[in-house]
Amino acid sequence: MAKYLVLIFQDETVTRQSDGESISPAYQEFMQRRAGSLLNGAALQPATTATSIRRDGSGGFSVTDGPFAESKEVLGGYFLVEAGDLDEALEIAKEVPAGIGVEVRPVRMVS
Amino acid sequence: MPAAASSEVAAAVADAHRREWAFVLAATLRVAGDIDKAEEAVQDAYASALATWGPRGIPKNPGAWLTVTARRRALDMHRRAATEQRALPKLLEPEESLTDDQALAAEDIPDDRLRLIFTCCHPALAPDARVALTLRLLCGLSTADIARAFLVPEATIAARITRAKKKIAAARIPYRVPAASELHERIDGVLSVVYLVYTTGHTAPSGADLMRRDLAERGLELAGMLRVLLPKDSDVAGLLALVLLTDARRDARVDHNRELVLLEDQDRSAWDRAAIGEGVALLREALSGRPPSRFALMAAIAAVHDESGSWSGTDWQEILGLYDLLMERWPSPVVQLNRAIALGFAVGPAEGLAELDALGADPQLARYPYLAAARADFLARLGRPGEARVAFEEALILTDNDAERNYLRARLGELPGLTKG
Numbered sequence: 001m002a003k004y005l006v007l008i009f010q011d012e013t014v015t016r017q018s019d020g021e022s023i024s025p026a027y028q029e030f031m032q033r034r035a036g037s038l039l040n041g042a043a044l045q046p047a048t049t050a051t052s053i054r055r056d057g058s059g060g061f062s063v064t065d066g067p068f069a070e071s072k073e074v075l076g077g078y079f080l081v082e083a084g085d086l087d088e089a090l091e092i093a094k095e096v097p098a099g100i101g102v103e104v105r106p107v108r109m110v111s
Numbered sequence: 112m113p114a115a116a117s118s119e120v121a122a123a124v125a126d127a128h129r130r131e132w133a134f135v136l137a138a139t140l141r142v143a144g145d146i147d148k149a150e151e152a153v154q155d156a157y158a159s160a161l162a163t164w165g166p167r168g169i170p171k172n173p174g175a176w177l178t179v180t181a182r183r184r185a186l187d188m189h190r191r192a193a194t195e196q197r198a199l200p201k202l203l204e205p206e207e208s209l210t211d212d213q214a215l216a217a218e219d220i221p222d223d224r225l226r227l228i229f230t231c232c233h234p235a236l237a238p239d240a241r242v243a244l245t246l247r248l249l250c251g252l253s254t255a256d257i258a259r260a261f262l263v264p265e266a267t268i269a270a271r272i273t274r275a276k277k278k279i280a281a282a283r284i285p286y287r288v289p290a291a292s293e294l295h296e297r298i299d300g301v302l303s304v305v306y307l308v309y310t311t312g313h314t315a316p317s318g319a320d321l322m323r324r325d326l327a328e329r330g331l332e333l334a335g336m337l338r339v340l341l342p343k344d345s346d347v348a349g350l351l352a353l354v355l356l357t358d359a360r361r362d363a364r365v366d367h368n369r370e371l372v373l374l375e376d377q378d379r380s381a382w383d384r385a386a387i388g389e390g391v392a393l394l395r396e397a398l399s400g401r402p403p404s405r406f407a408l409m410a411a412i413a414a415v416h417d418e419s420g421s422w423s424g425t426d427w428q429e430i431l432g433l434y435d436l437l438m439e440r441w442p443s444p445v446v447q448l449n450r451a452i453a454l455g456f457a458v459g460p461a462e463g464l465a466e467l468d469a470l471g472a473d474p475q476l477a478r479y480p481y482l483a484a485a486r487a488d489f490l491a492r493l494g495r496p497g498e499a500r501v502a503f504e505e506a507l508i509l510t511d512n513d514a515e516r517n518y519l520r521a522r523l524g525e526l527p528g529l530t531k532g
Binding site for chain 2: 002004084085086087090104106108
């Protein structure tokens, strides 16, 4: 089995509104259906609450307000899923009721 | 086996390379577990064929000999790697439980070529990587060959292939024929890759010659291979029909100076009747698929031309109707463009031109030379040489293929009312 991180992207205006709400029925349903494959997951606070830290190249940090990459599509949450191969991971990911869509990234195995 | 002369050996190895590469590699991949190791083992097997088929004689079944040799080599490599280190993520777990005898028994080696095709054409890979991987792994083309075929620097193709292989391993793109529920969609992806290989060879996007026959032939071979592996699939039948019906005209498309000859002026007696016959039979089968695929509809259009005795006798109404169906099935600006051209011949150049002008605003066609060339042709037929000149010049700017450029220049030269400015 391999692990994949499913990154959930949403329109920024949507994530702003969803602050504080409970998990939507669509997500609850998905999480129940795929409970056997979901290792972990979370919904994130809006991108406006993000803080980015970049290495400044001389041993220090530059801390800025906002997400790492400015974009209309923002990271709204994630699931860590376990699947036998990419096709299985994509099947699961297609069922995530994400606003815009998801990105599926294999997790690097570190020994 | 009797000893063989070195020229005979070289010819036999070259022939086996062309015919058996995909089978040998696909069978070896199961044992090797990753693509690089499998490729290395298969290359070693071909090298060893060159070295040993002379003194020992050419085996009766070269494909089986190569497969057994490559699988043995992969098993050795795998055992060594297993004791040395934990290797990179694998495409699949090698079949370690196989005993040597089982792994090397030539008669029950399964045909894994279909798995290999679906891996190479997986939608999670970039489209240009799918094409490069397919040519490399299924046709056995070297990186240099692929680079030459697409007129791209070798380093670009090498990077493309390396990146794709890394993704296959890291993301675990499976080595498997897709489940029935997604098979249809995945086959369409494979057919698109094969068709792209064929069309890139049929009309080269750039360069001195109109065609790159080596690439067109690889496209034909791949379409034929798919037909063998998926004999009941009507979409596959449609693609092979399209490629055969298009390729049947190859010898008439250029003259003895390697210049482009348009369909209108082609010597129809030079068309390949055997290919047309085969294509038409496949087309009948392809059209029985409900609804017919876009490849089947395009093949049907090609068949109308192929079966018409002359340009003037072409049934343009039939072609127009087929383009209407194609627009329903596969709406795209390029199909619309071709439909407009058919309309111009079915109804009249003024009607065709009006449709083409309406397409002028489409951003997808902004740099598409055939739009300007088609406008130019209708303008010339309508006796509007000044506007035709502008359109031919625009087409010339957008065209990189020398044979097509020469044709456009010739048409420019034929326009009446040319005055030195």
